Amino acid sequence: MRRRKPRSFQRVYQHHLETAPRTAEIPAVDGLPINESHPVGFEGLYATPEATGYGKATCAKCGETHNGWTPIRAGQWKCRCGETTNDDQMQIVGKAEYDLEQRLKRNGKSNGHKPTPTTDPPADEDWTNDEWYTPADIIQRVRAFMGEIDVDPASCDYAQRTVQAKTYYTRQTDGLIREWHGRVWLNPPYSYPLVERFTVELLRQYRQGIVKEAIVLVNNRTDAAWFQSLLVTAEATQFVSGRINFERKGLQTSANRQGQVFFYVGSRAVEYSMAFGDMGAVMRCMWGQKKA
Known part of the structure; x- marks a missing residue:
């Protein structure tokens, strides 16, 4: 049988x-x-x-x-x-994508015509399902603290409407093969192994003196090796209180189900704590492998 x-x-x-x-x-x-x-x-x-x-x-x-x-x-x-x-x-x-699709279908049915997207996907879309754009209020804090953002190594044209870095790299221009001189803002793709590759590259360039200081925004993944590397290198670690309402192009909600962490890599941990302290607990690294 x-x-x-x-x-x-x-x-x-x-x-x-x-x-x-x-x-x-x-x-x-x-x-x-x-x-x-x-x-x-x-x-x-x-x-x-x-x-x-x-x-x-x-x-x-x-x-x-x-x-x-x-x-x-x-x-x-x-x-x-x-x-x-x-x-x-x-x-x-x-x-969120499903909810949007269902709304379009309902609207199309009631209007008697087939719904069409309101906007086309951008030509420079970087990493599918990895597009979590940082809210403008956070970017304003970052710019006020660092003066300017010299490099955003994991970005796209749409995100730069808010970030406004002097230099930024997209999937096509590949920030992983570039040098990130100066002050860096890094909100990397959160899928593995991209998140590991970007954070490891940041720490490498910081140890070499290419990156002068950086603020990194990632998911709270304390079990991951790349997270531990940031934890023992950064001068300040901040566990964000609540969830960040990321922007997702064309969607009304970010559907964010993760807690986030800021890492400050540089020599101004005290100033960072004063500038960002109201967003969650800030801890300074007092152990582990520090920058040589």
Whole structure:
């Protein structure tokens, strides 16, 4: 007898949503409903029947952004590459895009015509699903503190409407192969391995004296090696209170599900603390490997 191929969790759950009554229980993992054992991933990937599978998540190991994640033991998800990620570290993308698509469909249906996008994607779009633009109020603080931003090594034309760095590099001009002279603002792509490559390059150029000082904005990933390298090199580390409302072009919400951290790399940690202290706790590095 020919054996049937096992169905994926996503297909099973989609079938459950389509056929089960509204009062049916949510599927369980390790004896817990997945909305309790995997709340972040559940909300982003499976929360509503009409949006089943709309969300995608970025794997910190392979760097790919996709759906089809498998919930395993309570609080963890398994990527297609085999790597596991804690639920509270899932970088979910796609919900805002899905909501926008549904609004366009509804508007098109009511108007009797097929909806069309209001704007075309920019030609210089850098990293798919990695476009998290820093709010203008934060950039104003950075500029006021450093005087000017000499280099933004991971940027695009759209972001520079706010950042206004003297020199900036995009995906096409590749900041990873350039020298970042002077004062640097770095809000790197958050997917792996790009976030590691940019932060490692920053520290390398700082140790060589090319970068004079820098402010780095990244997700709170204390378990990552690149994060630890920043932690023991930066003169000041600031865990942001609350969530930063990043700008995403064409979307009304950033759907930010991560906490953020500022790192100040330079010799003015006290001044940094005075300028940014109201945004969260600032700690100075007193241990680890410091700049030679």
